[in-house]
Amino acid sequence: MDGGPDYEPIERIAAPSVTEFERDYLRRGRPVVLTGALERWPARAWTVESIDRRFGDSRIAMLSTRNGVLDIDEDQTGVFRPLRLADHVAAMRAGSCDSYVSVPVERMPRSFRDELSPLPYCQGAWHLRSRFWLGAAGTVTPLHQDLPHNFSAQLFGRKRWLLYPPASPVYRNAPWSRAPNFSGVDPERPDLARFPRFSSAKPLGCVLMPGEVLFIPRFTWHHVRSLDDNSAINFWFGGVIVRALAQAAELFKRARSLYPGEWD
Numbered sequence: 001m002d003g004g005p006d007y008e009p010i011e012r013i014a015a016p017s018v019t020e021f022e023r024d025y026l027r028r029g030r031p032v033v034l035t036g037a038l039e040r041w042p043a044r045a046w047t048v049e050s051i052d053r054r055f056g057d058s059r060i061a062m063l064s065t066r067n068g069v070l071d072i073d074e075d076q077t078g079v080f081r082p083l084r085l086a087d088h089v090a091a092m093r094a095g096s097c098d099s100y101v102s103v104p105v106e107r108m109p110r111s112f113r114d115e116l117s118p119l120p121y122c123q124g125a126w127h128l129r130s131r132f133w134l135g136a137a138g139t140v141t142p143l144h145q146d147l148p149h150n151f152s153a154q155l156f157g158r159k160r161w162l163l164y165p166p167a168s169p170v171y172r173n174a175p176w177s178r179a180p181n182f183s184g185v186d187p188e189r190p191d192l193a194r195f196p197r198f199s200s201a202k203p204l205g206c207v208l209m210p211g212e213v214l215f216i217p218r219f220t221w222h223h224v225r226s227l228d229d230n231s232a233i234n235f236w237f238g239g240v241i242v243r244a245l246a247q248a249a250e251l252f253k254r255a256r257s258l259y260p261g262e263w264d
Contacts (some may be wrong), residue, residue: 003183004160004225005187009204010214021121021215025147029217031163033206037213038153042115044211046155048089051134055112056086061261062099064224068138070100078263085134092229100141101134106231108132119151119213122235127243133232141224143170143183146237147245150216154208157230162187162203166219171199175241178258187223217240 015037016024027031030157038044062078064071072078083099105113111130122128122148127148137157145166152159164170170183185195192199208214218223218238238246253259 003203004201005162005205007162007203009055010161010163010204010206012206012212015213018120020184023234024216025213026121026217029220031204031217031220032215033208034213034215035211037119037157038211041125041155046115046231048092048134048156048231051088051231052089054169056089057108058085058108059083060085060101060103060107061085062088063102065100066140068136070142071142072179072182072227074142074173074179074182074184076175076205077258077260078244078257082261086135088134095136097136097139098234100139101132101235103132105106105130105132116233121215122149122151122237125237126240127236127238128140129233132235133230135230137226137227137228137230139226141222143185143187143221143223144179144181145219145221146181146216146236147218148238149218151213151235151237152208152216153213155209155231155233156210157226158210159227159232160171160207160225160227161208161214161216162205163216164221165200166221167198168201168221169195171190171195171198172222183221186197190226196206214244 008031010031012035014035015034058090059082062083064079064081069080087099088099105116173180173182173184185198187203190198206214
């Protein structure tokens with residue numbers, strides 16, 4: 001369908017009750033694509049043009065990309081730089097985009113936030129953080145993992161996701177590196193001479209369509225490619241221990257000057 005690596009399709013289901021989701025997916029650490037969960041979101045009607053028209057004057061920190069890939073590796077942490085949202089959109093239209101909107105939702109205008117709703121599956125979580133994403137077709141987030149659980153809600157456009165279980169042989173970067181939660185492996189073009197054990201890593205995957213929500217269990221490795229100009233809202237969530245660990249991780253990043261520009 002999308003010409004990417006082979007993968008086992010992630011299960012797709014109509015949005016279940018909270019009880020069913022917790023029993024069948026959250027507690028079992030099973031990824032799942034939920035359909036029909038965003039029907040009441042006014043933000044589902046957004047387009048690149050309407051975002052530009054309504055919120056283009058917002059000045060926010062954006063992640064830098066190099067040749068469409070987030071500029072993150074073992075020696076280089078992500079770099080945020082201030083940019084008007086309208087300038088990012090103009091670069092998307094011109095085919096010269098070297099940035100990826102990744103901004104906490106609380107930093108966006110109130111009128112923006114009013115058109116979103118927390119997903120019922122993570123309401124009331126001790127730890128809950130949400131981001132707005134807007135990127136050009138071809139933008140890639142390298143293989144990495146996150147401490148909390150994650151929902152990614154696709155507003156428009158498509159993304160291809162590749163997911164690997166936490167214990168997969170993905171050659172995590174060294175703990176003392178600039179990006180310790182990232183892998184050196186490119187799943188789309190793996191260097192098996194350098195990373196031979198990756199040949200046994202078997203991904204789950206999907207092309208996430210507009211209006212769908214992907215659940216990514218904590219510590220699951222994931223690689224993401226934008227197939228179209230697209231936008232998403234994600235929700236990282238967890239319990240009291242995750243909240244404490246996330247706060248400690250933020251202090252660590254600040255102390256080591258990781259992700260410069262994010263804390264300005």
